[in-house]
Amino acid sequence: MTLQKRIWDLIVLAIFVFAAAFVSAPWFAFRALKSAAQYEDVQAIGELVDFPAVRRGLTAQLVVDAPAAKPENPSIWRDPLGVFKKAVEPIAPPEPRVDRYLTVSGFNALTRGYAPNVAPAEPSSSDAIKQALKGPHPTIAYWDPNRVRIAVKRPEARGKLTVFTFERRALFTWKLVHIRLPANERQG
Template sequence: MIKKLVVGLAAVAIVVLVAAWAAAPVLSAQALIRAAKAGDADRIEQLVDFPALRQSLKDELNAELAAQMRRDPRMAESGLGGLGLILAPMLLSGAVDAAVTPEVVAQMVTTAEAPDPTVRDQPEPGDAADEGDDIHQAWGYRDLNAFAVTLTDRDHPDQRLALILERRGLFSWKLAAVDIQNDARP
């Protein structure tokens, strides 16, 4: 009888552990969204791996900029287009490093838009919080160590911003990357 009780308790403990492990990214994502809507910069600091996020944004924005330059016939025909492709990543890198702050993360979360590093005005925390009601959220694992919250503004359904949370330990998750998806591109 005691053996069955021990086996039963062990099974319950395993189920609880697996459920907590699977729910951890959802709880972290919800905490990030709440902190963004509240404009809680300190909490956002705890929930974001800023060096990894900045690198991800640089990669995404560089790819988008290069694609735009290749699509522009004037840039493709001009010798300056190649120079622009060489210089753009350096310029964009410094701008992203300076621009990605907890306030900008809050704006990304509440507007479903990647930051524009060329704009220097910092958003007011209360400004973006009112826009969050028009944002559709889709949640799901990308793999065992990556969880995505895909945000879509209902007014622009062809543009999505996926916030990628990565595992940091057994139960801890942090925003570490973004995936900018734009179906409107030709």
């Protein structure tokens, strides 16, 4: 074999390796997020997730529909007790529903296919192997060079999907930018 033929073979091999690495990079980003959540690696989760974008997306999904017409504020002339009651009632905002999704345990549950605070405990090492073989396994729902969606099915209800959207930030760097919850968990 000539030197020119060997160099050409190396160039073709390098192109195939580059293409395979480029195509599989989002899958490795999802696996890294799942592993970081499982082992409670906060720094790795911070590097893999664009928190402002994910928070905006989840907030839009979890907003409770506003009533069609807000009741009129009480008037001191018509309802003096109502005014007093409104003045002394606490002004504390409702608990943000998004926060439970953006915790380490929330990411751990979501990447396994469960809702936060509903996921069962991590299986033991022997059960983990059986569960990994049984599935459900994450699948690529959409792929393009700059955006990938990975769908995770619920183990107890295969029709419910949680979809993770990753966006390319550099040649091989992908960040989680959106989480779409199953339809029955969304309010808005």
